[in-house]
Amino acid sequence: MTTATDTERPAVPRDWLLGLGMVTVGVAAAASSYAGLQNLAIRTGWVPWLSWLLPLTVDAYAMTATRVWLAKSTRSQAARDWAKRNAIGAITVSVGGNAVDHATAAHVFAITWPLVVAVSAIPPIVLGLLVHLAHLRTQPAAVTEQHDTEAQPEQEAAAPPPEQDKDRQPDVKPKPRKQPARKPAARTVRSFPDLLAEARQATAGWADAELTAEKIRDAAHCSMANARALREALKSERAAGRPLHAIEDAPDTAGLDESEGEAA
Incomplete structure (x- = not known):
């Protein structure tokens, strides 16, 4: 007053x-x-x-x-x-x-x-x-100022007592767990001899004119650089007269000839 x-x-x-x-x-x-x-x-x-x-x-x-x-x-x-x-x-x-x-x-x-x-x-x-x-x-x-002054006492009356506020526990939301990053699958690295063996098997029935880098790349599923190297290797083998397929060891014919000579 x-x-x-x-x-x-x-x-x-x-x-x-x-x-x-x-x-x-x-x-x-x-x-x-x-x-x-x-x-x-x-x-x-x-x-x-x-x-x-x-x-x-x-x-x-x-x-x-x-x-x-x-x-x-x-x-x-x-x-x-x-x-x-x-x-x-x-x-x-x-x-x-x-x-x-x-x-x-x-x-x-x-x-x-x-x-x-x-x-x-x-x-x-x-x-x-x-x-x-x-x-x-x-x-x-x-008018908003009048409403604010009138609403302030109502908010103070509606506020809970301090004892109730102490009993309440704040709502704690669990933090989302981070998922571990997936490691990419390891790629299988093939050596050049393995690629050459696959290329021999795939191109066994091919003619010499069909030995191109593009077709060898599609057949062996390799890069263009490896396909060119495989092409040169296959052409070199064919020029040298080497077999294209992996064959088993031939039987020893020398021993048979000696045995046949002794029998005669």
Whole structure:
């Protein structure tokens, strides 16, 4: 429970020199900015007796947006954010307008049609922004904030007591076991004599013209390099008159001839 003494704020003593300095700086800055924007309006084709409306539009909107941004009476956070962006934007436009006016006066660059279009578009754009700002300022505070404050006591009441929390054990999910990687099957490496024996058996009935590397590779299921080597080996054996098939040892005919001679 708060008392009247808690809400009362101590009175701030007035500083007349500070107030006088703020008024002086404000008037000087407003007058110089006003003159620069008015000259820019005249340079871009505005009627002289209406040129004063351009600085009034920009500077007055900057002041209005800043007031909505910083005022405590602004209830909607969306309106406060919108006013903040518009205040910074209006101040930027005022600074840019004064810079362009001084640059054209110093003959840094000439007035072109894009600049004329940009300056003439300022009043309608500011009017649309002002209407939107006025609409946002009338909106109440966000409803979600009220719901959050109301739901917080309910969540605290629904929370279980600490004793029950200690008895509970957290649900621990078992980690999936990693399956061991399967090793690729070891390939059987055949030696060249084994390949030659298989090639002899497969090409026993082939003619010499059929002994090509492609056919030997398909028959022996080997690489092209081994197939070429097998082809050369088979051709060499055929040229030397060696048998293509593996034959068993022939019977010893010498002993038979000797026995037949003795019998005669």
